[in-house]
Amino acid sequence: MDRRSFLATAGMAGLVASTGLSRPAFSQAASRTLKFVPQANLANFDPIWGTQLVVRNASAMVWDTLYGVDEKIEPQRQMIESEEVSADGLTWTFKLREGLKWHDNEPVTSKDCVASLTRWAVRDPMGQMIKSLQNELVAVDDRTFKWVLKAPYPKMLLALGKTNAPICFMMPERIAKTDPFKQITEYVGSGPFRFVASEWVPGAKAVFQRFDGYVPRQEAPSWLAGGKKAMVERIEWVVMPDPATSAAALQNGEVDWWENPINDLMPVLKRSRDIATGIADPLGNIGTFRMNHLQKPFNDPMARRAVLLGLDQEDCMIALCGDDRSLWKQMGGFFTPGTPYYTEEGGDILKGPRDMNKARAALKASSYAGEPVVMLVAQDQPITKTFGDVTAEAMKQIGFNVQYVATDWGTVGTRRTSKAPVSEGGWSVFFSWHGGADCVTPASYSGLRAHGDGAWFGWPNVPAVEKARNDWFEAPDEAAAKAAMGRMNAAAVEGAVFAPTGFFKGFQAWRKNVTGVASAPLPLFWGVSKG
Numbered sequence: 109m110d111r112r113s114f115l116a117t118a119g120m121a122g123l124v125a126s127t128g129l130s131r132p133a134f135s136q137a138a139s140r141t142l143k144f145v146p147q148a149n150l151a152n153f154d155p156i157w158g159t160q161l162v163v164r165n166a167s168a169m170v171w172d173t174l175y176g177v178d179e180k181i182e183p184q185r186q187m188i189e190s191e192e193v194s195a196d197g198l199t200w201t202f203k204l205r206e207g208l209k210w211h212d213n214e215p216v217t218s219k220d221c222v223a224s225l226t227r228w229a230v231r232d233p234m235g236q237m238i239k240s241l242q243n244e245l246v247a248v249d250d251r252t253f254k255w256v257l258k259a260p261y262p263k264m265l266l267a268l269g270k271t272n273a274p275i276c277f278m279m280p281e282r283i284a285k286t287d288p289f290k291q292i293t294e295y296v297g298s299g300p301f302r303f304v305a306s307e308w309v310p311g312a313k314a315v316f317q318r319f320d321g322y323v324p325r326q327e328a329p330s331w332l333a334g335g336k337k338a339m340v341e342r343i344e345w346v347v348m349p350d351p352a353t354s355a356a357a358l359q360n361g362e363v364d365w366w367e368n369p370i371n372d373l374m375p376v377l378k379r380s381r382d383i384a385t386g387i388a389d390p391l392g393n394i395g396t397f398r399m400n401h402l403q404k405p406f407n408d409p410m411a412r413r414a415v416l417l418g419l420d421q422e423d424c425m426i427a428l429c430g431d432d433r434s435l436w437k438q439m440g441g442f443f444t445p446g447t448p449y450y451t452e453e454g455g456d457i458l459k460g461p462r463d464m465n466k467a468r469a470a471l472k473a474s475s476y477a478g479e480p481v482v483m484l485v486a487q488d489q490p491i492t493k494t495f496g497d498v499t500a501e502a503m504k505q506i507g508f509n510v511q512y513v514a515t516d517w518g519t520v521g522t523r524r525t526s527k528a529p530v531s532e533g534g535w536s537v538f539f540s541w542h543g544g545a546d547c548v549t550p551a552s553y554s555g556l557r558a559h560g561d562g563a564w565f566g567w568p569n570v571p572a573v574e575k576a577r578n579d580w581f582e583a584p585d586e587a588a589a590k591a592a593m594g595r596m597n598a599a600a601v602e603g604a605v606f607a608p609t610g611f612f613k614g615f616q617a618w619r620k621n622v623t624g625v626a627s628a629p630l631p632l633f634w635g636v637s638k639g
Contacts, residue, residue: 140341143363151518154291159273160521171277171297175269176332183269184333197260204251207323211302218253223284230288234267271629272546300338314345339637349488365618388616391544395609401568410474412604418467418506421610428494436612444544454598467506481508482530484538486517492539524565545629550577570603
């Protein structure tokens, strides 16, 4: 029985049943604790080591950034008091604002920032670009450091303030010196909330406590910029993989805020007089069917092309979002629809209509010989489960020998780092999505990099994509930039960097006694209070 049939049969009657959580007492103590249902389990807590959004979202409470983008996707100062750029664009000098403290009450220093930037630059695509231009990155004094380059990098502040993972979070020097390919084991930040590691139960709960030593900026908050004022004393992340259980808990007042309710349950939630709902992110999301370019069968471009020909974005989107086309659209490109740089150049194959005959012909023309296609599908994440269920059937119709691996999001996050063959614990396909704010331009779009070993999981190597990306960075005017974007889109289609499963917007829901919930690329906990 599919998810929709189950929910219809249940008649939603079970949504008001007890979930096993204790009902909150109507007391001052209850108003100081915010209970939040995240999109997935917080299986690890290192925002530099990986790119899982659930880790990024939690990390934004704990670790602060030098800069933060606002709702116009423009970087603003955050930990930084001032910056200077030399006339030749080669030397950036940064000064930290006064009063910054780590959660262990030690002062934040420039040495901490230098170590943090060094670790981040190894893992982040924009950081890698800066690192390739680096002459030196050194502390000048306790509050000042400088980054000296061999060539100008005009997107420096965007790189340091962007929303996509890995975000450039600052950590104490001793933690930041951890090998960037190994996870940290100490969680000391300087953000508005501290992580209560002693109460962390992966798969069940994570706890964050207000850090009274945090001094917010005076500007009004706007996404990752401005004053991050913690209004509640304690935030509890309660992991609930089952959507019906989450809905019941929200209706009963056992939790206060649900990050990503599924569309099937929205009519019930909207009818409740105690619950408010809204679009989570105004720039939406781009769904991804991610292929492993290193291993069979997707090391062969024709096998990847067979996927583009055989997958139907409309099937994926209707299964995820329903028939309301205001919430989704098919894409002939990889960038965020509705934004100035969006292009569908070379992208007719992405929008369909699906052509199974051509897909089978492309697969037959490839080197595919029936090898298992190991498809990792996180069952605790409605988005990935939906994409997996829909595309597994399409892949079988094309002619792939699909091995559907039902697992959890934390396991996907770990296993997708493996470059081994599937026979040795590797993978062929996994599903994810990119926030629309990160896909407006090539600058912070990690999923569209195609520089082999340095690229995002799947490690595509498509030189034409990288050439067009560099052309965009060097474009002398808007016309040249848009032309470079068109070439990049066409090259990404030709090389089948990944298969978009469609553009979609998701909801969030919260109790009406909670105020300050923003529409943004990630849940923002500063400015949120509970009556």
